[in-house]
Amino acid sequence: MKTEQHTTAPVTLITGGASGIGASTIRRLLAAGHRVAVTGRDRGRLDRFAAELATEFDEADAVLPVAADTTDFGAVRAAVEATVERFGRLDHVIANAGFSDHGNLADGDPDAWREMLLVNVLGPALLVKAALPALKESGGRIVLVGSTAGIKNTPGNMYSVSKTALTSLAENTRVLVTGAGVGVTLIAPGRVDTPFWSTHPDGAVPAGPVLTAGHVADAVVWALGQPDGVDVNTVVVRPTGQLH
Numbered sequence: 001m002k003t004e005q006h007t008t009a010p011v012t013l014i015t016g017g018a019s020g021i022g023a024s025t026i027r028r029l030l031a032a033g034h035r036v037a038v039t040g041r042d043r044g045r046l047d048r049f050a051a052e053l054a055t056e057f058d059e060a061d062a063v064l065p066v067a068a069d070t071t072d073f074g075a076v077r078a079a080v081e082a083t084v085e086r087f088g089r090l091d092h093v094i095a096n097a098g099f100s101d102h103g104n105l106a107d108g109d110p111d112a113w114r115e116m117l118l119v120n121v122l123g124p125a126l127l128v129k130a131a132l133p134a135l136k137e138s139g140g141r142i143v144l145v146g147s148t149a150g151i152k153n154t155p156g157n158m159y160s161v162s163k164t165a166l167t168s169l170a171e172n173t174r175v176l177v178t179g180a181g182v183g184v185t186l187i188a189p190g191r192v193d194t195p196f197w198s199t200h201p202d203g204a205v206p207a208g209p210v211l212t213a214g215h216v217a218d219a220v221v222w223a224l225g226q227p228d229g230v231d232v233n234t235v236v237v238r239p240t241g242q243l244h
């Protein structure tokens with residue numbers, strides 16, 4: 001039997017949430033009694049992740065895994081529709097999917113840049129467009145996971161270019177939707193120890209200060225938890241000791 005919380009708890013849709021910052025955020029939201037839809041490209045990986053969560057939280061109905069490519073508008077729109085159909089509402093979307101080719105303009109792979117711009121910039125824009133009608137209804141919030149690389153340039157780095165565009169998308173979106181009662185938060189983390197770094201030439205996060213995925217998840221959940229009428233727009237979270 002469904003409890004009151006099952007039908008009224010806030011609903012969040014997060015992209016690329018089966019690992020790293022996304023997975024930590026989902027765990028925190030579930031611990032707070034929320035409901036979550038999570039997208040990813042690999043159906044099998046998503047289903048395994050959802051099964052893990054069901055065991056961990058003793059709750060089979062609070063997670064909806066949706067296989068979707070975040071650069072395909074039809075798939076993103078279908079993910080939003082599936083979320084609203086399953087849970088009856090949508091309170092937050094988190095554009096979290098993203099990656100870096102870890103190269104630069106001199107030595108990077110142009111095909112990887114194309115993919116990176118699509119995933120890191122177009123994907124979040126598609127999510128905003130697809131989710132806006134439901135978010136206007138709920139007076140919800142859009143969270144975009146950017147980067148300190150989107151605030152401070154690093155030499156010739158196309159990832160930095162993509163995240164700078166995302167920083168701009170956040171403010172573009174805010175001025176579009178704030179009058180409709182929808183909030184927008186850019187979360188810009190510094191270095192975080194996640195699978196993001198598995199494609200780095202060193203195969204791991206570079207030596208030096210790092211955050212955990214949980215540190216960033218705490219910032220996301222804090223932004224989502226602001227009271228009605230409060231719009232936190234930019235949260236920059238660096239590990240102490242990270243210069244830029």
Ligand SMILES: NC(=O)c1ccc[n+]([C@@H]2O[C@H](COP(=O)([O-])OP(=O)(O)OC[C@H]3O[C@@H](n4cnc5c(N)ncnc54)[C@H](OP(=O)(O)O)[C@@H]3O)[C@@H](O)[C@H]2O)c1
Binds near residue numbers: 016017020039099119
């Ligand atoms: N780790 C850091 O140091 C750091 C710092 C600043 C900002 N960020 C940002 O934080 C966000 C989350 O990253 P994370 O650190 O948690 O890394 P992560 O564990 O690798 O998670 C990123 C997710 O993005 C999706 N993704 C990766 N490559 C993709 C591609 N080519 N096409 C579509 N989706 C793709 C993946 O989902 P599926 O494979 O399931 O589709 C993956 O689960 C990203 O936007 C990243 O840019 C990370």
